[in-house]
Amino acid sequence: MTAAAVTDLVPARLRAEWARRGDYPCDDLFALFSAHADAHPDRPAVIDDGGTLDYAGLRARALATAGGLAALGVRPGEVVCVQLPNGRDAVAAELAVAALGAVALPFPVGRRVRETEALVRGSGAVAAIAPARHRDRSPAAELAALRGTAPTLRHVVAVGPGPAPEGCVPADGLPPAPPGFAPARPDPDSCARILVSSGSEAQPKMIAYSHNALAGGRGNFVEALRRPGQDLRAMFLVPLGSAFGSSGTSVTLARHGGTLVLCGAFDADAAVRAVAEHRPSHVFAVPTMIRMMLDSPSARTADPGGVSAVVLGGAPLDPLTAAEARARFGCPVVNLYGSADGVNCHTGLDDPPDISGRPGIAAGRPNPRVADIRVVDEELRDVPAGAIGEIVSLGPMTPMCYVGAPELNARYRAAGGWVRTGDLGTLDEDGGLRVVGRLKDVVIRGGANISPAEVEQLLREHPDVRDTCCVGVPDPLMGERLAAHIVPRHGRVPDRAELEEFLRGKGVEPYKFPEYVLPAPAGGFPLTPAGKVDKQRLRERAVEVVGG
Structure with missing residues (x-):
């Protein structure tokens, strides 16, 4: 695949x-980054x-790698996978x-072979950069073994430590840049990166984003979270290879000239200590990570100031997690509603806590410099204020298209470039968005639809519940049970009776009560490589436990 093969579904x-x-x-991402390197070469990147x-130092490393890839024959517009911690x-x-003018396809290092093969084949990637060793695996060797089924893949660059596996080029042994090599200057509206959906519910999707959509649209999102004149020192606990993590290199560095604070792998106790040591201005994480950090031993003594x-x-x-995080970190907690597919809305730094009691979760007011949002019916007509409908989005951060999946473009992209999210929400009279649930994340019990997100939100208010994840379990009589x-x-x-009594007191219909109550796995919920709760693994676990 080349950049020319990507169609921009947003009108020019x-x-x-x-x-x-x-x-x-x-401007393109490398040129934006390089301008910051010229302006403050000694600033921590x-x-x-x-x-x-x-x-x-970072620019020198990037240019050396770019020159080596160019010497291997990687050309502008071609896709390069990046699977690194x-x-x-x-x-x-x-x-x-x-810098090559190529298209990056980053994805978390935890992706397994089957998903990796689907990404390489679907994108037509010509090269990949991966660790020679990562824990008990060799992602570089796994990628090299895909050459038989992914014929476009020509080169795998293995990053140390450790020797490069057979068939891989060691990162420290890349050939020198060709004579006259210089960074490319691609069209800012051309494809720069392919974001990969989390895969927590299904096979991951690939979504093409331009330089402008990343540095501009997503960059405007991060800009709205900064106080005037504030230096950006962003700690990303989510993987940089995730959609959430795309606000790292492309935004924190290339757009804003800030500093990235990174931990190689998420560990709650280590993350708490890293916050105290490195004093980030912003911490980007998923709620499960923060709940684990709030419960970690170091949270009682480490100073999160700054x-x-x-x-x-x-x-x-x-709301309870938000309140505890506000108290512990002593700062606003921003609720971000967003996805790789092309939607973004978030609460503001000065928004008061949501105590309205209305359905759903407050997600702030849409920022037109990021994405406008509408709530529509099945015919894509706007519904009245306060009515529930599907959330659709369009704005500067809107992606170009799905990659290698015309059926997804037909399903999720509407006329004029609008993105159909598959999420349910409402827009208040004052323009505030509330996210109610997902069209596709539904448990169907005896013909009645149950939103797991709704039940989870309520159960987290129980005084004895720290966290919860609800999934559907197949049932021969009812179809599914929660x-x-x-x-x-x-x-x-x-126990089940206690939770039912609690939910009944909240006015919840009995058909929504969980019929199975299971303790979470030892060590907490499993996470996907993108850092989200792995519902598929929990669903499989529930089937095993209930069936046993």
Whole structure:
């Protein structure tokens, strides 16, 4: 696949209008980054497990990798996979692909072979950059073994430590750049990166984003979370290879010239200590991570001072978690509603806690410099204020299209470039968005639809429930029954009768009560490589337990 094979489903006149009004920087990602490196070469660019790397050092690493890839024959517009853990290697690799004018396809290092093969084949990737070793695996060797089924894949670059597996090029042994090599200057409206959906519910999707949509649209989202004149020092606990993590290299560095604070793998106790040591201005995480950090031993002594916003996305944020995080970090907690598919809305730094009691979760007011939002019926007509409908989105951050999946473009893209999210929500009279649930995340019990997100939100208000995840369990009589996995707050999991009494007191219809109550796995909920709760694994676990 080349950039020419990607069709932009957003009308060109809209892209031009967003550029005219200043929503886009109108430059490519590497040029934006390089301008910051020129302006402040000694500023820290990345703080990771290996220490601190400044802008000048990061640019040198990126250009060396870009030159090596060019010598291998990687050309502008071709796709390069980046499967690396959070750290300077991942950042340098993504910038190197941008310097080539190629298209980056980052995805978390935890992806397994089957999903990796689907991404490589579906994107037509010609090269990949991956670790020689990661825990008990060799992602580089796994990628090299795909050459038989992914014929476009020509090169696999193995990042140390450790020797490069057979058939791979060691990152420290890349050939020198060809004579006259210089960074490319691609069209800012051309494809820069393919975001990969989390895969928590189904096979991951690939979505093409332009330089402008990343640095501009997504960059405007991060800009709205900064106080005037504030330096951006962003800690990403989510993988940079996830959709949430795309606000790392492309936005924190290329757009804003800030500093990335990264941990190689998420560990709640280590994350708490890292916040205290590195003093980030912003922490980007999913709610499950923050709940684990609040419960970690270090949380009782580590000083989180200096954080100006905790930005939580990727899963519904319940009021109790938000309140505890506000108290612990001493700063606003931003609820981010967004996805790789092309939607973004979030609460503001000065928004009061949501105590309205209305259905759904408050997600702030849409920012037209990021994405306008409508709530529509099945015919894509706007519904009245306060009525529930499907959330659709269009704005400067809107992606170009799905990659290699025309059926997804037909299903999720509407006339004029609008993105159909498959999420249910309401817009209040004052324009505030509330997210109610998902059209596709529904448990159907005896013909009645149950929103797991609705039940989860209510159960987290129970005084003995720390966290919960609800999934459907197949049933020969009812079709499905609801199972609730519970992380207890005080060591004991409330039984089914207690939870039913609690939900009844909340006015919940009895058919929505969980029929199976299961303790969460030891160590907490399993996470997908993108850092979200892995509902598929919990669904399989529930089937095993209930069936046993």
